Amino acid sequence: SAVISQKPSRDICQRGTSLTIQCQVDSQVTMMFWYRQQPGQSLTLIATANQGSEATYESGFVIDKFPISRPNLTFSTLTVSNMSPEDSSIYLCSALAGTGLPGELFFGEGSRLTVL
């Protein structure tokens, strides 16, 4: 299993600013992903965080808006750049341990962002 910690758990931000969310896993994992979940909605995959290389983004998400880093096997960051109220959402980090089933993702508790 893997325990995922995200910081901050919540924040209120001003329009036009940027915020970086940190994701720390308590063990080395093979893959890490970032999702977004708007209130009352399902999760949307933003990107796969690749260790030591550029993230792989899903359709509709771009690096300039959501730069992602993954410097090692246990840590990743997601930055939400030049925020607007439409970016208000919960951002979730997830990881695939590699020792369990291929579909067994572990999720953090999420970072709830409110943009004013």
Place this chain on the structure above:
Amino acid sequence: LAKTTQPISMDSYEGQEVNITCSHNNIATNDYITWYQQFPSQGPRFIIQGYKTKVTNEVASLFIPADRKSSTLSLPRVSLSDTAVYYCLVGRSNTGKLIFGQGTTLQVKP
């Protein structure tokens, strides 16, 4: 990855068995089926995963017919604490990524 379709909501009563069926008509040969549970203000939690036939763990059972175009999550004797959103997903081993559908909101009543 195959798109999944499941009921938007279901109601049940404590002690009953709940079956949530998901359709995934375009599932590929090497794809697996996995189910997650999500409580409010929490990240999703893995419940069960299968490729074919039946899989059972301490929490649930997963039934997958031979054509694999659908699957059924079975929750035995639900309690109020099983009230949550349940997601059916189809995944591929070599990518690891999972695409979430709309999910089924299960409301368990006393």
